[in-house]
Amino acid sequence: MRPRYTVVASLSRLHRTFLTAPSSSDEGFDFIFYMTNKAKSINKALNDAVPLCNNPLVLKIHEAMRYTLLSGGKRVRPMLCLAACELVGGQESTAVPGACAVEMIHASSLIQDDLPCMDDDSLRRGKPTNHKVFGEDIAVLTADALIALAVKKLASSTSFGVSPERVLRAVLEMAKAVGTEGLVAGQAADLAGEGMSLEENEVGLKHLEFIHIHKTAALLEAAAVIGAIIGGGSDEEIERLRRYARCTGLMFQVVDDVLDVTKSSEELGKTAGKDLIAGKMTYPRVMGVEKSREYAEKLNREAREHLQGFDSNKVAPLLSLADYIVNRQN
């Protein structure tokens, strides 16, 4: 059997996406090469961050952390963090702990979203979900352990010469993205929206935007903002990258919703159509597939506008990332 859901496979899918989908930004910029390189340095750093320790009482948690953290994924959030750092003139290496931290938070949220009391999902990136392999108790603890390690990792950025003021500001951004101003609020709203009647869906766009601004965009926003803070960006640069990432995050979710109803489980590497089955509100359900696609394009244009103040030679990775997200097929 092919190892379909490793990072290499994710990047190979990324490659296919770019071979088949129209692209408008990558004149002379090799996004696949860039993304592959960033993913490599992130994967190495993530692997080093969670060693397999000798204590059998902690080993199981470390194995469970590694299971989700190192099971593929396109590393979009870390890449965004590194790219934002470099865009404001910082060294990539200083943002690696922050980029790892953001991916740990993401992995933690995936473990929780899949729990029986949440979305009750058994498949993630083509593999059994964390609680299916390690048990629900260990999965819950693993999610905590990833949040704690993320805080620790990000807080350790001072050892790369970043000032404590900036690191603390980055820690605050990350905490905001996790709690009731971010992921928690998004997931709570998502759960509250399940099984809502069609009447409610007609006025459901506001609710839907709330879910995705918090559940998806908040962490992409944190990734970009943390990168920009660590990289030494000005307040204006940080806020511009925040707005870019918010548009990109919302766009990511609109595309995700469209893929959920237009692709198979095989193509997606996760259960297709599950939002429909769970009675969840999605963009296709509220505005139809075509209008959802148009909305994603509009968000892509807005995201690009927020990048206009930056050096046009340096902005290619983020322009290409937005194009990749809007054109992705899985």
Added chain:
Amino acid sequence: MRPRYTVVASLSRLHRTFLTAPSSSDEGFDFIFYMTNKAKSINKALNDAVPLCNNPLVLKIHEAMRYTLLSGGKRVRPMLCLAACELVGGQESTAVPGACAVEMIHASSLIQDDLPCMDDDSLRRGKPTNHKVFGEDIAVLTADALIALAVKKLASSTSFGVSPERVLRAVLEMAKAVGTEGLVAGQAADLAGEGMSLEENEVGLKHLEFIHIHKTAALLEAAAVIGAIIGGGSDEEIERLRRYARCTGLMFQVVDDVLDVTKSSEELGKTAGKDLIAGKMTYPRVMGVEKSREYAEKLNREAREHLQGFDSNKVAPLLSLADYIVNRQN
């Protein structure tokens, strides 16, 4: 019905403890008055930290946070944080955010420990557990929200004039206490120890110490260390308070285990004998009730020794706290 499990009731139980139990340290020091005062300022700060917001999608999480955070408890950890800050010469007010943060982490761990996939408990401080009231999904999110708010709260200590270096160091201590060097490791070891055979229990003391060093002592240690860091303590002072808190934390758990087998649910305000039913390893099970009591006394003596380098006029709160823990009846 009497409101038995409010903070006032907790402190009234504390009062009874001191009226009935022998005490050796409080010559001229009014521990009840001290503890009541500290609990008051902490309760006010905790109440302010989680307002009931207008957004109905976030309101439920805020209600669930408040339900556990403000449902009584003796505020031992925050008191330890404030006392450590003052002992090293800091102002109490600068340590209030840190003290709140530690209590938020504690509340988060209580919610998680009670989940069906963990200890599956329905009673906590005489009230239905968080997931019984709000549902399992909201309880899991609430635990996250409390961790995120704790990080945010502690990180905001700079607004009280504490240097970013010290705040960052405190954040690192807190993250350590939450993850695989603290609560997560303790709970994982606790779950792994359930239903172990008696043969295993005979060599189980090391396992038991591991559980409690991580599950209980780590957070008490973080409370004291965070207070000492925020208060401007020297490295030596910080480490002395760390060792004091570790002994006190272990002692706390030894006493807890003894109470679990010698008191009724009514007296404890939580399900009595549940460790026995769950087949958990406890000190009474490994070494018997009498030897457990002697061990607690030994830990109290050790805790006091670690305080010997400090100003004897300022050390009364922490001496009294250790006495209170070893003599408590619930």
